Amino acid sequence: MFFNKMKYYSAALLALTLQACSKKDQQQQPTQPQAVPVTLTEVTTSEASYYDEYPGTVVPLNEIELRPQVTGFVTGIHFTDGARVRKGQLLYSIDAQLYNANYEQAVANLNVQEANLARAQKDADRYHELEKNDAIARQLVDNADAALEVAKRQADAAKANIKAVQTSVNYTKVTAPFEGVIGISLVKVGAAVSAGQTILNTVSTDSQLAVDFNVDQKEIYRFSTLMKNAKAADSTFTLKFGNEIFPASGKIALIDRAVDPQTATIKTRLVFPNKDNRLRSGMSGTVRVLNNAAAKSVVIPYKAVTEQLGEFFVYVAGDSSKVSQRRVVLGTSLGTNVIIKEGLKEGEKIAVEGVQSLREGAVIKDGK
Numbered sequence: 001m002f003f004n005k006m007k008y009y010s011a012a013l014l015a016l017t018l019q020a021c022s023k024k025d026q027q028q029q030p031t032q033p034q035a036v037p038v039t040l041t042e043v044t045t046s047e048a049s050y051y052d053e054y055p056g057t058v059v060p061l062n063e064i065e066l067r068p069q070v071t072g073f074v075t076g077i078h079f080t081d082g083a084r085v086r087k088g089q090l091l092y093s094i095d096a097q098l099y100n101a102n103y104e105q106a107v108a109n110l111n112v113q114e115a116n117l118a119r120a121q122k123d124a125d126r127y128h129e130l131e132k133n134d135a136i137a138r139q140l141v142d143n144a145d146a147a148l149e150v151a152k153r154q155a156d157a158a159k160a161n162i163k164a165v166q167t168s169v170n171y172t173k174v175t176a177p178f179e180g181v182i183g184i185s186l187v188k189v190g191a192a193v194s195a196g197q198t199i200l201n202t203v204s205t206d207s208q209l210a211v212d213f214n215v216d217q218k219e220i221y222r223f224s225t226l227m228k229n230a231k232a233a234d235s236t237f238t239l240k241f242g243n244e245i246f247p248a249s250g251k252i253a254l255i256d257r258a259v260d261p262q263t264a265t266i267k268t269r270l271v272f273p274n275k276d277n278r279l280r281s282g283m284s285g286t287v288r289v290l291n292n293a294a295a296k297s298v299v300i301p302y303k304a305v306t307e308q309l310g311e312f313f314v315y316v317a318g319d320s321s322k323v324s325q326r327r328v329v330l331g332t333s334l335g336t337n338v339i340i341k342e343g344l345k346e347g348e349k350i351a352v353e354g355v356q357s358l359r360e361g362a363v364i365k366d367g368k
Contacts, residue, residue, distance in 0.1 A: 028166070035365035039353030040317055041304070045346045048339060050332040056213035056239070058283040060204035061271070062178060068193045069171040070092055070202065081184045085176040086205065090198055092174035095195065099172055103165045120144070120151035146303035150212035153243040180205040209272055209279045211239060211250065213287045214265035220255065223268055226289075227252040237270050239284040248273050291332075298340040302333065304352040315358045317349040317366075325360045 071342035076093035079085060124144040130136040176182070183202045187193060193200070214221060226236065230252050239246040259266045270287065272279060305328070306313050312330050315323040328343030344350070351358060358364070 033073050035321065035363045036357050037354055038315075038323075038351040038364045038366060040349045040356065040364075041301065041352045043298060043300060043344050043346055043348045043350060045298050046333060048297045050334060050339065051238070051289055052067060052291050052332065053240075054213040054215065054287045054289070056211040056270075056285055056287040058281055058285065059210050059212055060180075060206065060281045061208055061210050062180070062205035063202060063281070064089065064177055065202050066174055066176060066200040067196055068092070068198060069195055070094055070095075070168050071195045072098070072172065072193065074187055074189050074191045074193060074200075074288065077185055077189055078297070079182055081182070083182060085180065085182050087178050089176045090173055091176055091182065092187075094172040094174070096169060096172035099165065099168045103162070103169050106158065106162045107166045110155070110162055113158040114267040117148075117151040117155045120148040124148040127163045174200060174238055176203055176204070178205065190221060204281055206274055206277060206279075207282075209274050209281065210253065211270045211272060211285070211287060212267055213270075214260075214263065215268050217266060218262050220259075220266060221256055223252065225244060236290045238288045238290075239270075239272060240288055241283070245288075246272065246278070246285070248275070253323045262289065298344050298346065299334065299337050300340055300350060301352050302338045304338055304350050304355060305330070305338065306355055314344065315351040315362075316344075317364065319352065321363055321365070322361055323351060323358055323364055325358075 025267060052275055072094040075095050078090045078093070084299060086090065124141075127144040129134055129140045131138070131141050180203050183204075185201050186199055230236075235249055237250040237252060250272040253269045253271045255269075256267040284300070300314070304314050306315075312328050313325050314328055316326050318324055329341040331339030331341045333339075351364065354364075
């Protein structure tokens with residue numbers, strides 16, 4: 001009887017031990033990750049014509065700030081703010097009384113000096129005649145010649161002074177340096193202005209306007225080729241403000257002399273006709289440059305792209321049904337697709353559905 005009980009207890013203990021070991025083994029066995037259902041698509045290339053876009057600023061081809069070249073008070077404004085002005089047109093008058101008085105004084109001084117010169121000339125001539133007959137000392141003749149030379153120099157100085165004073169008189173009238181549009185006057189009649197310091201107004205050309213924009217240094221060769229081959233404005237360069245396309249096309253005019261080392265970009269300038277005066281200096285817009293290069297472009301669905309901290313990624317299918325996260329450089333959007341400039345090549349497979357559930361190294365199951 002005792003032996004039977006011991007046999008029963010031993011069997012029960014063995015069963016409990018085996019059960020505990022079985023549970024322990026189950027806990028130690030790693031669980032297989034659950035496959036994430038996705039839809040994969042193969043990366044393809046195609047010949048795509050699209051526009052590269054760059055932020056640009058409208059600037060005048062010629063612009064100048066009007067500053068007085070004499071000090072005084074504004075006595076007249078001879079234009080309407082915002083009007084077109086022609087080259088040489090009178091714009092501002094500055095009080096000329098002082099400068100006219102200085103001019104009259106300079107003229108009077110010249111008359112005096114010319115009179116002195118005439119007298120010195122006569123004295124010198126008379127002394128030379130007396131010298132021929134030995135009727136005068138040589139020293140007096142020399143003195144007369146010296147006085148004549150001084151009189152000539154003083155007359156020349158008086159003439160130069162007249163030119164300087166006359167220039168000041170002319171500067172009391174501020175004229176348009178070229179044909180263009182004048183802005184709103186920054187001074188009123190009666191305002192005191194200082195030579196070379198006070199800004200009166202600004203005049204700029206408007207029949208044609210430039211648009212400046214910066215391009216990456218990698219694109220210098222491309223834009224240099226476009227500038228070399230440009231014969232007239234065509235659809236290669238267009239300008240956009242919001243959703244509105246400016247009706248006229250532009251022509252590339254110049255590429256700056258050097259790359260900005262801080263941004264690794266170089267300034268490029270387009271010129272647009274402004275027949276209807278729709279462009280104004282200072283406007284900000286988008287420069288559109290047609291890109292129809294013969295090389296094929298990598299195009300993928302935009303929904304395959306994820307963004308993290310300003311960078312863009314796609315999930316690329318690899319071996320063992322796993323995905324890896326890869327950084328890409330986006331190009332221009334083409335409807336629901338987007339051009340990939342860097343990061344992918346033709347033939348690779350990427351996830352386009354179920355992207356939000358993926359992470360680096362995740363196991364996937366193509367749901368097709």
